Amino acid sequence: MPARLILLILLASLPGNARALSTGDPLFADDSTINVTVTAPLTTLIRERPTEQYLPGTFQYEDADGAVTTLEVGLRTRGHFRYQTCGFPPIRVNFDKSAVRGTLFDGQDKLKLVAHCEDQERYEQYVLREYMAYRLFNLLTDKSFRVRLMRVRFVDSQGRRKDQLRYAYFIEHKKRLAKRIGIPLYEVEDLELAELDGEFLNLTSMFQLLVANTDFSPIAGPPDSNCCHNYVLFRDTAGGPVTAIPYDFDQSGFVDAPYASPNPRMRIREVTQRVYRGRCLFNDYVDGSIDALAAMKGPIYDIIAAQPGTTERVRRTLARFVDRFYAVLDDPKRVERDILATCIG
Numbered sequence: 354m355p356a357r358l359i360l361l362i363l364l365a366s367l368p369g370n371a372r373a374l375s376t377g378d379p380l381f382a383d384d385s386t387i388n389v390t391v392t393a394p395l396t397t398l399i400r401e402r403p404t405e406q407y408l409p410g411t412f413q414y415e416d417a418d419g420a421v422t423t424l425e426v427g428l429r430t431r432g433h434f435r436y437q438t439c440g441f442p443p444i445r446v447n448f449d450k451s452a453v454r455g456t457l458f459d460g461q462d463k464l465k466l467v468a469h470c471e472d473q474e475r476y477e478q479y480v481l482r483e484y485m486a487y488r489l490f491n492l493l494t495d496k497s498f499r500v501r502l503m504r505v506r507f508v509d510s511q512g513r514r515k516d517q518l519r520y521a522y523f524i525e526h527k528k529r530l531a532k533r534i535g536i537p538l539y540e541v542e543d544l545e546l547a548e549l550d551g552e553f554l555n556l557t558s559m560f561q562l563l564v565a566n567t568d569f570s571p572i573a574g575p576p577d578s579n580c581c582h583n584y585v586l587f588r589d590t591a592g593g594p595v596t597a598i599p600y601d602f603d604q605s606g607f608v609d610a611p612y613a614s615p616n617p618r619m620r621i622r623e624v625t626q627r628v629y630r631g632r633c634l635f636n637d638y639v640d641g642s643i644d645a646l647a648a649m650k651g652p653i654y655d656i657i658a659a660q661p662g663t664t665e666r667v668r669r670t671l672a673r674f675v676d677r678f679y680a681v682l683d684d685p686k687r688v689e690r691d692i693l694a695t696c697i698g
Contacts, residue, residue: 378460380526381499384488386408386661387457388415389521391446393428395509399441400583402430406439407447410510414457414503422456424448431465435603439470439614446523460529468505468521470612477520479603479610481662481669484522486564486602488501488656490572492649493560496534496553496587498600499525504659520662524600527585539588543578544572546634550594555638557584558631562692563678565606565627567616571597607674627678633696643682650679 364645393410397403407427415421427447430436444466453459467483469476487500500522507517531538554571561569569583580586587596604613606625614623619628631639657663657671681687 360661361677364680374413377499377620379457380459380461380501380523380524384502385417386502389410389413390506390508391428392508392510393426394511395507396511396513396681398430398693399514402436403440403575404430404436411521412446412448424452424456424458435470435612440472441469455516462526464526465522465524466521468507469519470610472517478663478667479608480520481660482667483603483605483669484520484603484608485618485656485660487524489563489649490557490560490599491654492656493494493556493645494553496536496596496598498527498598504662511685513584520680522528530585530598531587534587536587537590539586539595541580541586542574544586544595546572546632548595550596551632551635552641553596554639555631556642556645558635559639559642559692561605562627562631563607563646563675564602565625565674566599566602566604567621567624567628567630568601568604569599569630571599579692607671625674626683627681627691629692629695631696633698636693636696639688639692643688647679647682 390413391410392413396407398408406563407408407429410426410428411423412426413421413423426449429445429447430442432443445463446466447463448458450460452460453461453674469480481502484500484502484582484618487498490497491499502520502522505519505521507514509516525533527656542688548572551669561567569581571581571584574580574582581597583601584599585595587598588594602608603610604616604624605629606623613624613626615626619626621628653675654672657668657675660668681691
């Protein structure tokens with residue numbers, strides 16, 4: 354097994370909190386759920402969906418000792434697909450960096466908040482499923498976006514909407530991730546496959562297979578946008594390979610959201626069908642990626658079984674879904690047929 358992948362596995366084997374506390378921001382230092390109240394003109398936010406102007410609001414949270422802190426924030430909408438599709442659009446929260454010094458949000462500026470798509474309790478399950486997808490990838494490598502779960506009471510300061518208590522989570526900002534892993538952001542219009550760190554990309558490709566995600570590209574972005582689709586690129590200023598880190602798993606079979614649809618380029622009818630989209634150029638790393646996922650099999654099931662807020666039905670569904678993935682990894686003939694022989698040339 355390659356030495357770098359062995360190091361990845363050793364890091365991943367550390368307990369979640371010990372690994373997170375080793376570096377990074379206090380907000381993402383553990384996995385406990387934060388109780389939050391967001392008060393803002395939600396009626397205007399939802400109806401007008403501003404993407405540039407921040408609307409004033411307050412963000413109130415409770416720390417582990419029960420003390421309550423209130424911060425003035427700005428809120429606006431963001432995103433593409435969910436922005437157009439969801440009744441409750443994705444939100445970006447703008448914190449005052451000087452006001453958050455010494456608080457749980459020390460070092461934060463603008464954060465993506467992922468919340469329910471529609472005002473129905475069942476949509477919370479999809480939020481929690483995508484949150485877990487991020488946490489599963491955290492098990493495999495520290496080169497991943499961290500997330501922090503919240504129980505949020507959304508209060509409309511305009512008084513036109515009823516209060517809603519929902520699960521939501523913050524995603525680590527890409528600039529903070531770059532600082533944490535010590536690799537600067539790298540922004541380009543397009544990218545050659547050979548420029549990528551093949552070992553790491555293969556690990557991400559195998560993870561995408563685990564969660565049955567096909568909505569991504571590590572070398573190309575949507576029309577009229579920079580590279581890449583649902584990957585963020587990082588590269589040392591002195592050169593060297595590009596590290597491509599995935600995000601946004603709401604179109605995956607692991608989440609299985611009602612609005613998700615199969616990738617039209619894939620021969621699948623349901624998003625829960627797995628298609629390997631790893632690159633043939635990096636097939637030499639497949640065995641190492643399989644070893645890394647095998648080492649994390651127990652912790653992956655543990656996260657699914659222990660996730661607060663999920664229903665028993667969701668936990669059983671996800672456990673069976675992961676069972677089918679490991680059934681492939683445990684069978685050399687299926688590895689050859691479903692992974693090595695189906696890679697992208």
